[in-house]
Amino acid sequence: MKLVFFLLLFSFTVYKTYSQTIKTLEFIPRSSVVNSSCLAGDTEATLLNPAGLYSLERFNFELASYGLTISFAGVAFPVANILGNFAFGIYNYQAGISKAGYFIGFGQDFYNVLGFGISVKTMSPTLTNNIDGILFDSGIIFHPNESLGLDIFKNEFLNNRLFLSFGIQNAGKSPNYTVENLALRTGFAYDFSIIGTKFFIDKSFLSAEDIFIVGVDFIPPLNSLKFLQLSFSYDIDRDEIKAGGGFLFDDFKIHFSYSFNSKLFYAEINGYFGKTRSVLSIEYYEKALKKYEEGQKIENRDMESAFEIYQKSYDDLLKSLSYDGENKKALLLKQELDEKTTSYKSNFLTLAQKSENEQNHLQAFLYYKKLFSIDKGDKMLKSKVDFYSTNENVQKKFEEEKKVMFEYYKKKKYIQAKNKAQFLLEIFPNDMDVKKLSSELNEIIFARAEYYYKIAYQLYKKGDYTSCLDNLTKALAYKSDYEKARDLYNLVTNEISKKKSLERAKQEYTSGNYIIAYRLVNAYLEKNPDSKEAISLKNNILKNMKQSIDKTLEEGIAYYNKGEYEKAIEELDKVLLVDTNNSVAKDYKNRAVSKLKALKKLEEFSEE
Structure with a gap:
């Protein structure tokens, strides 16, 4: 169902992008505020720092807009065999000089400490124009942790908490209608997870419009509030303030941002599909x-x-x-x-x-x-x-x-x-x-195995377990990995084992060994509580034990008076098994236990 929703949404996105002129766009809303080359993640990382794609865990679809106009759409997804993530999509920025095109990116993690990524984007005034330029971005994100083998990074305040980035943006053929300056970009971020806050600093060089951004990204550490996100950033070079917020769920995120300088408001949604890595x-x-x-x-x-x-x-x-x-x-x-x-x-x-x-x-x-x-x-x-x-x-x-x-x-x-x-x-x-x-x-062979399995199944329903096992053995001889036959074989052997356990309980009962019979039938009933045969046997055992309860009590007291305390406890336990509230049996048992303890201490003292 999620996949159907994704396909419909993506189709609608492409239609909207091509069917009308987009009047304005700054950037993807969340990245507009959290404009960090260290913390870039999901599909938007392709245009900010493609190295950030290394952190993607699931298939991601991302859509951004200004008003009702689609300005960015892309998907990113893990690829197992190379342990990396791919992303592709479209963008259409119409603020100032129009910039539109397609992008594709790749990110991968090396040695669990270094994210690397590369992306390619085309440039044209609009998506329907011929491609006028092709630009490349690449970057790295160093995220040190205990896998480096250094004790310092085993500390919980440093292990996977620091992020350092370096990137090259807009290398390649710049479009004729505008100049895209080559830029170098560096960043630093720290995840102060105890208070749910990420701090970041980003600086670019060489570009005609360099940035120097400081900011915070906050998600309340309380479980009841972890669905909220608040962000704030200040661009020192441009003297620009931005704020943003959003709602985070397991499979869906929505984010809004606002620029206090341009007075523009943007929205973005993210969908996540499939299983995580x-x-x-x-x-x-x-x-x-x-x-x-x-x-x-x-x-x-x-x-x-x-x-x-x-x-x-x-x-x-x-x-x-x-x-x-x-x-x-x-x-x-x-x-x-x-x-x-x-x-x-x-x-x-x-x-x-x-x-x-x-x-x-x-x-x-x-x-x-x-x-x-x-x-x-x-x-x-x-x-x-x-x-x-x-x-x-x-x-x-x-x-x-x-x-x-x-x-x-x-x-x-x-x-x-x-x-x-x-x-x-x-x-x-x-x-x-x-x-x-x-x-x-x-x-x-499969036909033969199935033939014997069907015979075995009918014998199982009739309760003829011995013949059933014979036929299952034949079925498995033809096809050893025949799961239905193997499952039935295990079931039947288990039933036979249980049946033997009940048969032994009956034998002990017939021999007058009521305590052993009682324990065996109780163990059987723990696994088969609805067995009428076992319940009936247990009732018969208790009935016979009750009939001889007075004689057993007398024998227990007699053993106590003779000083044979262990035998006394054994007989008195039989009484309490049938009559748990028998005060005489309880009293003599407690006395016998005390006598045994006293004798044990006396023996220890004598040895010393």
Whole structure:
């Protein structure tokens, strides 16, 4: 729904921009007040300091206007594989000399301390005119933090609190109808988060209209007021005062600004869509962790299959780190996978050399391919892969194995045929005969697995768990990753375990061991509170215990009088289990406990 809203809004923006002449514009409202090359963020950073794009977390759409006239529209979005953000859009400034055009920008964070960005913008009097000039902006934002490894930046008042910027603006071909001066721009900002205030100073040089701005940006630190934003700035060089304010929400922001000198009022809205980088990083990490755990389960019995799973886990892990290079859990898992990869490399090299010595060229080729997938820069491995890929013995053995695969298929040994096809495709993944049969086998095997699953499901509904498990085992033998069959298998084994627990409670009850039976049935009812069978058994246990309560109480008192206090407590507990308010049992139990404590102290004293 958000995406539909964004598309409609963007379409309307483009229409409004092209359909009428924009009479006036200063800048994007929030940046008009918070005119800081350090704090620039979201799409507007492209025109202020493109390095600020590094801080973008989600897909952002930004729209600014003066009155009802659209003056700026753009989108910015993260791109995972390069750990950076792109932005593009249109602007149309008609205050004084008309300036309009298109822009595109890119920002990226390096080493978690240095944002870098570059942008390109075209210039024309209006958007419908031919392009008259192309200008480039670039900049950096240094934001030191504890990742530098310096103790000073571990302090909470300095860690990710300081911002230093430097930028070059308007480099390139200036338009003929106006002069855009090359400008150098520097800035400083400090985030005093305890009081919710950011202070900033910005200064430009070389331009005919240099700026020297000081200002503050304030968001109340109270949770109940964090939706508010107030801003103020003063341009010393131009003697200009600006103020602004806005409302901040998770997916939507609106901001207003006012210039006390020009008496102009501006509005801006921001929309945010999709998941943040950190959320996406966590999701890919969890996928990687799940695969890693799957590999661990089978590693001892099937090393090569585990290796394939670890590779898939590693791919997801790289995606996780591409979204958030500081994801500590992902970095830790990467370290573990790197260690496993080193171990596998050593094992595969040994197995490859052994296969070569045994003249098993096909297997040797496969191990060298696995090794090369781990280390593509190894020239020796590349030469081995190149050699075996055209080796006559390998080709001959491959064709022999293909015949074995087709024989399995003809004899309807589909699992063996599928395993053989997988092995052959690892060696020559583009062999059309093997690919075609593998595809056909996938369909047959899935059909077989589904057939046994459906039988198992019907048996499960009838309560025949043993036969159900037999059929599920067959289904999983055909397709080990068949999730429905795996889920039902886990459910049935759990039901069988619970059933055994209840059966044992019945046996203890029949044998007269009421206390053990009572504890077992209580444990069962904690997980299955609606089990009528268990509730009935518990009532029967209590009924039988109540019938012998007087005799049990007498035995407890007798043990107490004999000085056998531990046995006395055991019998009295049986009474209290059935009759929690029995005052006689409580009294004798308390006395027995006190006697035991006194005896223990006496023993300790005697030892001393």
